[in-house]
Amino acid sequence: MGSIAVHNLTYRYPDAEEPALVDVDVSLPAGRWLLVQGPTGSGKSTLLRCLTGACPQFYGGTMRGRISIAGKDVAKLEPLERVRRIGFVGQNPDAEAVYHRVDREVAFALENVGVPPEDMSWRVAEVLEMVGMSDYVHAEIRQLSGGQRQRVALAAALVHQPEVLVLDEPTAQLDPVAAAEWFQLLRRLNQEFGLTIVMSEHRIDPAYAEVDHVWYLERGRLRFAGDATAAAAWLREHRPASAPTLARLLLDDARPLLTVRAVRDALRHRLQEGAEPSTGTSREVCPVAPSVQTMVSLRQATVTYPGASLPALDECSFSVPRGQLTVLMGPNGSGKSTALRVLAGLQPLVRGHIRGGAKIRRRRDTPGEPGELRVGYVPQNPVLYFSQRTVRDEVALAATLRGLSADATSAAVDEVLRRLSLTELVDRHPRELSGGEQLRVAVAAVMVRHPDLLLLDEPTRGLDVTAKAELGNWLKQDGRTVVMATHDLDFAAEFADHAVFFHAGHAVLEGPPVQIFRRALTFAPTISRAFRPFHLDVHCLADAMKVGMAR
Amino acid sequence: MMRGKARKTLHPFALLVGFVALFGAVCALRTLGGIAVDGLCAVGLVWRMVRSRRSLGFLLRLAVPLVLIYTLVGCWFVRPGEHIWWQGPALPLLGSPAVSVESIARALIQSIRLWSLLLLFSAFSEAATEDVISAWFGRRYARVGLTVAMVIRLIPTLLEERQRLAEWVWLQRGGDEGTAMSRVRRMRAQATVYQALLMTALERGWQMAESMYVRGYGHGRRTVFRIVRWRRWDTAIVFGAGVLLACAVGRLLMVSAERTAWAEAGLAITLAVYCVWLGRCL
Numbered sequence: 001m002g003s004i005a006v007h008n009l010t011y012r013y014p015d016a017e018e019p020a021l022v023d024v025d026v027s028l029p030a031g032r033w034l035l036v037q038g039p040t041g042s043g044k045s046t047l048l049r050c051l052t053g054a055c056p057q058f059y060g061g062t063m064r065g066r067i068s069i070a071g072k073d074v075a076k077l078e079p080l081e082r083v084r085r086i087g088f089v090g091q092n093p094d095a096e097a098v099y100h101r102v103d104r105e106v107a108f109a110l111e112n113v114g115v116p117p118e119d120m121s122w123r124v125a126e127v128l129e130m131v132g133m134s135d136y137v138h139a140e141i142r143q144l145s146g147g148q149r150q151r152v153a154l155a156a157a158l159v160h161q162p163e164v165l166v167l168d169e170p171t172a173q174l175d176p177v178a179a180a181e182w183f184q185l186l187r188r189l190n191q192e193f194g195l196t197i198v199m200s201e202h203r204i205d206p207a208y209a210e211v212d213h214v215w216y217l218e219r220g221r222l223r224f225a226g227d228a229t230a231a232a233a234w235l236r237e238h239r240p241a242s243a244p245t246l247a248r249l250l251l252d253d254a255r256p257l258l259t260v261r262a263v264r265d266a267l268r269h270r271l272q273e274g275a276e277p278s279t280g281t282s283r284e285v286c287p288v289a290p291s292v293q294t295m296v297s298l299r300q301a302t303v304t305y306p307g308a309s310l311p312a313l314d315e316c317s318f319s320v321p322r323g324q325l326t327v328l329m330g331p332n333g334s335g336k337s338t339a340l341r342v343l344a345g346l347q348p349l350v351r352g353h354i355r356g357g358a359k360i361r362r363r364r365d366t367p368g369e370p371g372e373l374r375v376g377y378v379p380q381n382p383v384l385y386f387s388q389r390t391v392r393d394e395v396a397l398a399a400t401l402r403g404l405s406a407d408a409t410s411a412a413v414d415e416v417l418r419r420l421s422l423t424e425l426v427d428r429h430p431r432e433l434s435g436g437e438q439l440r441v442a443v444a445a446v447m448v449r450h451p452d453l454l455l456l457d458e459p460t461r462g463l464d465v466t467a468k469a470e471l472g473n474w475l476k477q478d479g480r481t482v483v484m485a486t487h488d489l490d491f492a493a494e495f496a497d498h499a500v501f502f503h504a505g506h507a508v509l510e511g512p513p514v515q516i517f518r519r520a521l522t523f524a525p526t527i528s529r530a531f532r533p534f535h536l537d538v539h540c541l542a543d544a545m546k547v548g549m550a551r
Numbered sequence: 552m553m554r555g556k557a558r559k560t561l562h563p564f565a566l567l568v569g570f571v572a573l574f575g576a577v578c579a580l581r582t583l584g585g586i587a588v589d590g591l592c593a594v595g596l597v598w599r600m601v602r603s604r605r606s607l608g609f610l611l612r613l614a615v616p617l618v619l620i621y622t623l624v625g626c627w628f629v630r631p632g633e634h635i636w637w638q639g640p641a642l643p644l645l646g647s648p649a650v651s652v653e654s655i656a657r658a659l660i661q662s663i664r665l666w667s668l669l670l671l672f673s674a675f676s677e678a679a680t681e682d683v684i685s686a687w688f689g690r691r692y693a694r695v696g697l698t699v700a701m702v703i704r705l706i707p708t709l710l711e712e713r714q715r716l717a718e719w720v721w722l723q724r725g726g727d728e729g730t731a732m733s734r735v736r737r738m739r740a741q742a743t744v745y746q747a748l749l750m751t752a753l754e755r756g757w758q759m760a761e762s763m764y765v766r767g768y769g770h771g772r773r774t775v776f777r778i779v780r781w782r783r784w785d786t787a788i789v790f791g792a793g794v795l796l797a798c799a800v801g802r803l804l805m806v807s808a809e810r811t812a813w814a815e816a817g818l819a820i821t822l823a824v825y826c827v828w829l830g831r832c833l
Binding site: 053124379 | 716721744
């Protein structure tokens, strides 16, 4: 029931030069929770597709070797038998939903496997109760939050009671609270119902605290397979950048610690029991930091979207310091993206005003009046905005649309491509690049205009550790003024100079990230939570290194 | 909480019959008073459906030019009565247009009827969700129904993405710098939006197809999840539709002027009551 065996699996997509998977040979006992880890483009998603049967039956291509569930070759299973054994949740529930209503969407797999209509209702009711969505049985999916949509997708994958649940980066669109709830739900499914779970995930810290096994892939090859602790030890030794953050702390060289509690206990042994936090700074409420040089600020900004009962921004005030990286944090729907749109000049204010911002976009296709700032805006999931066939054309598009001459365009594009290390990719199709490369292309397309203010909406989503580090280092160069909305607290702790915490359309806290992370419980990086009783100022690995706790 | 939203409980076939009866009744009304009642009912139904002042305001603002233009143009081409105000020259194929009090009144009735039909169609399209449409196709044509439902579901998504893309292109071309745009550059910007939209739509289509494949679509015989059962109020709605259609037919069959007035009043009142009733079920 639910064991997985991969035998010398090699898979090549149609027209691909290199195979996506090469000689993968590994197995997983039934009822275990597996994390498939690896850098972007390492073959994680392909392995999951082979498991669901989408490769090669749906994608085409050639496959050697075999992958089996409970001893049965997936490629040879009857389609309906395969569906009964496997449930799948992708990373984009919006694109994968077939129906618009929750109960119909959940029942879709039951319809396909021919379950009698009289059996469907109780199955749908049961699975919605299990994922905590029974109050939304008649709701429209597009009215749900990201976390709720992901739960509906999970219910749709579980409704036919599969043996194996396959998840491809399921928390990519969730805030930390929703992601934590998601992991709790998966833990319950795994422990109480004995479901075998196979998951790829970039948010590896919470994943390592839960999973039993880890398979680490690199360029299509399996580099490591073992239990989570052994995997963390191996990664710490051989791929330190990809190791879980907690495992990189120098608390126990032999056995990496994977949970906040374990790290805290180890710290307690190491440091004097009951000692006061090692910083003299008190935990008083930090006032909104008066920025010495403010580039742009929002004052009492209120935005209400048409048809919405509540404002997206409600008398929101915050400042963006010049030459610094500002992060906007907070739960999903708290107003971060709306604030970015206001700064970009895309969203008019109902009340309040912007000081020093871009002029508001007045009408589609009508240029606004001259603004005080040139603003570059990279929205969420920039791949959706790519329209050209090569990276060079995509980057050149902004210059072309502005009416620059061919020579000026070429010079501007060459400079930006060089600065963003994209020169080797100029002839590639932008939609075929990895997540980190696509983000760089989107940033390059914006940088052609030499913006004074760079706005990024969830730029680290779907990026591996290396790509995140590259992005952070690049953003910190040349004294750029950057504002980014993010759920990635570890990234914020490492690179941000200024942070604003949003809740229900308000900027409720503003100041240096250190001050916010000292006070936050859930919205604090993993390391902050572990070190809180002992060091109030340790929020990332760099901080841990300063106090001698990391390499 | 979202549980049990009332507008979802009307059976798709009862909904269809109800709106067919409303359309029939509107077409049977002939007097200005009757058609005015019909117009108010249609506004009320749309208000009940959309629940948005902005949408309703848009529909009402649209009504003024629609009714005005239709009346002004239409009064030339309907049969003039006795009190002719102005007689135009003879036109090929159209004869000699004339404007009279009667022709203006008739054109006004026609314009309000057209507007009411448009409003009812708007309410109907709001009520006819993807699930309702796929139910109309039944089990025999379930795949066609599913395809139609998916296409309908895709349209608002594409419109949202088009808006986002237009904003992105607007910023990319330096919208905040006040640069003047040549027509060629405008066209280029538009083309960029639709290029990206097309590519994204294809990618979305692919993702959805994969999701459907993985969940077993296209293999073997499908069953259909019953979204709504036939209930008592569905029977009542159909019965009411029958009564309304009977009134409409009766109105059309009346010849005597005195009886016509009573039939018109009866139809208008029945229409109003039915509209309120249907609106409460949606």
